[in-house]
Amino acid sequence: MKTPTDYHGGYWPSQEDTYLLEAILLPKDAALEAWEKWLRTVNYEALQEGPQRMFPLLYMKLRKEGVEHPLMQRFKGIYRRAWYKNQMTFHRIRPLMEALDEAGVRTVILKGAAMIALYYRDLGLRPMNDFDFLIRLSDVAKALPVLKKEGYEPIDGTWEMFDEELFYFMHGFGFRHTQTGQELDLHWHLLRENCGTHDDDALWQRVQPVDFNGFSTYTLDATDHLMHTCVHGLEWNPVASIRWIADAKTIIDNSEIDWPRLLDDARTRHVVLPLLYSLRYLWERFHASIPEDALTGLEAIEPKRIEYYRDAVKRYGENLTFKEELLKRIYMYLNYVQARSKRPYAFLNPVWAFSFLKLYWRLSSIWQIPGELAGLSVRVFKRAVT
Known part of the structure; x- marks a missing residue:
């Protein structure tokens, strides 16, 4: 399998970010x-949010190496602000976690909260915009009333939209507290690529206990953390997504990874491409301690065709041509059908197609689909002639 060699464009970091x-x-x-090169090339005042999220780690590294520079005071201020904001986030989220626990819902903290609890062990080193956690698919019906009672509302949605069909279409949903504005992502599947009923069963057997702000909950083991970080991170984002690189290398450098299991998960979860691309990048550019046989093992696995569709969509995000936009919809449909049915050629069944379109357009009835299709045809025609 051919792997990237230049790592430029799309979801890869810019030269400044590198x-x-x-x-x-x-x-x-x-x-x-590299610090001197960054200083010579960067326009500090025009930096986007993505690179600024890395400043707390940069501040600690430069302080450790005895660097003195006028920017150090700014970096220190950003570190302190991140510490304060994360302290507030943890304080606001804990009552919800306790309420979910009382309702019999086991929670698994993900992403930034897990990285702070397990690896960075410093609230200021890993800025967070929201709070992510995973629950069992079977517990969603118990969890949603708790969120509502605790003052959370769906972002860009309504409570009525949460039904069984949605859980095969999406891996989670965002919520915001009506008073504090605190945002969280509730996941009922770990990856958007795997929305089948039993796709996460093995993962739940491996979760490990962790202390979250004095409250005992759970998080992923190191191997699952690495998989989630790489697959989720390797995706174009309007805010440059580069902190996954620091997170992934930190996990590798401070954990024992079960590499054979990671390869098995890559195959069964159909995430061979993002794992291969991200791990080879970490190995080549940042000398991450990845066994070479793990990389050659991934290269020996032939990805499913849907992985190539998915990579084309995730690489460029919103900067898509009409052809790529169509590819994105096809990928989303195939992903949905894959979660619903294991039968060959199930995607040809019109029942799945209509169910998908109803969810995608957030319609209340499939009978609204013809009107949406007519409107889409008009928009495509206008786009073609202008």
């Missing part, structure tokens, strides 16, 4: 050289 990551992740001499 210098920033190298300054954080490489050994002293190489890190300080």
Whole structure:
């Protein structure tokens, strides 16, 4: 299988962001050289949110190496702000976690909260915009009333939209507290690529206990953390997504990864491409401690065709041509059908097609689909002639 060699464009970091990551992740001499290159190329005042999220880690690395620079005070301020905001987030989320526990819903913290609890162990090092956690698909019906009672409302949605069909279409949904504005992502599947009823069963047997702000809950084991970080991270985002690189290398450097199991999961979950691309990138550019036989093992697995569709969509995100936009819809449909049926050629069944369109357009009835299709045809025609 052909793997990337240049790592440019799409979901890969820019040259400026690469210098920033190298300054954080490489050994002293190489890190300080990258720091000087970053200073020469960056327009600090025009930086987007993505790189700024890395400043707390940069601040700690430079302070450790004895670097003195006028920007250090700014980095220190960003670190302190991240510490305060995360402290507030953890304080606001804990009552919800306790209420879910009382309702019999087991929670598994993900992403930033898990990285802070297990690896960074410093509230200021990993800025978070929201709070992510996973629950069992079978517990969603118990969890939603708890969220509503605790003051959370769906973002860009209504409570009525949560039915069984939605759980095969989406891996989670965002909520916001009506008073504090605190946002969270509730996941009932770990990955959007795997929305089948039993896709996460093995994962739940491996979760490990963790202390979250004095409350005992659960998180993923290191191997599942690495898989989730890489697959979720390798996706184009309007805010440059580069912190997954620091997170993934931190997990690898501070954990024992079950590499054979990771390869098995890549095959069964159909995430060979994102794992191969991300791990080879970490190995080549940041010297992550990844066994070479793990990389060659991934290269030996032939990805499913849907993975190539998915990668084309995730690589460029919103900057898609009409053909790529169509490809995105096809990928989403195939993903939906894959979660609903294991039969060959199930995607040809019109029942699944109508169910998908109803969910995609958030319609209350399939009888509204013809009107939506007519409107879509008009928009496509206008786009073609202008």
